[in-house]
Amino acid sequence: MVDLRDTRRAEARKRRVLERLGADQRELNKHLRIGRALDQMRLILADETFGNLVHNHGIQSVPGLLSQENSFVAGALDRSLDFIVAWRFFSPFIYDPVTAVFLETRWPGFALELRDIFISIVADGPFPHELRGRDRRTIGI
């Protein structure tokens, strides 16, 4: 009986460690994905043709974190906040017919990847190691 209890405890401990490792891995993947998307956005904004299209939309400035002139260093805050700023700036171009076609022709798959990142963060939640399978209305961290 005692042996069985010890075995179950060991199994539970192992499960918890594996879950934690999985959560760490997911968190790392999220940060890498956001980092790659931000680098891609910087490249796109540095493109002269895209710059002209952006200017035609009446945009006079870009977020500092998407500018190549500014040596933006990843800040102390979580990258999901960087993503929100970038998403708010970039998403109108994904849904605008002219810029969307240009983006798809020049950087195929980029718009899809951006949308996918957004959906995955919303689905998984922005906080690390968030507990799954519970009421999402109140999120205890």
Added chain:
Amino acid sequence: MSGIRGVGAYEAIVSGERFEQARKRLADLARARTENDLLDLLTALWCRHGHLSTALVEAAPHIPGAVAYARRFGSIAKAFRLIGFRNRENIGNNADLRKAIIKDVVEQVTKRGGYVETSPWNKQLIINGEMKVNVFISRLKSTGPRIWQFGYVSKSKPDILIGARIAERAGPIVDYFILPFMLLPHGSWVTASVSSGVRLERFRSTTLVPFYDLCARIPVAGPKW
């Protein structure tokens, strides 16, 4: 089985009058109070002091403690509201803090090349014409577990919620939580406890400078034709 009772057979430890007073007091305490009784006691305390607070309720000798009110009404604040008392000092202090933060955000974002639109009716900031930001003051709950709660219920869901954390009523700001509210379901409430605060560390800052840096803008050159 019956006993023989002889009043005054032994020398009394306390006087008969005092004993009677104590008996009445114990009987009074043992009586189950109705919700109306509890609210009447609270109203009487309010009338006497001209103000109400948890500390005042706890200090009053003839009134059940704040925990008893919390058990019956959900929280002591709810009981205060039921008798029509609103803690205006607290509301005023939080409003002042929020105004000061908003003023600072407007100044600092403008300094970093951005611009901020403010709407006086829902207190939402629109930064650079793109991002909706709300500022929220969060106080450590006076009863129950040591948690701070952040959330915002409004028709217009903010993209980012800045939760300024104060340790006690009318106290200074301890730190800020900059939360990606856009990525959470509408009407979410985030709770941060002292023991598990590490998990929110990447969203916490002692100043709002990282947030201002996020909102910084760089002007772009027009087309060369």
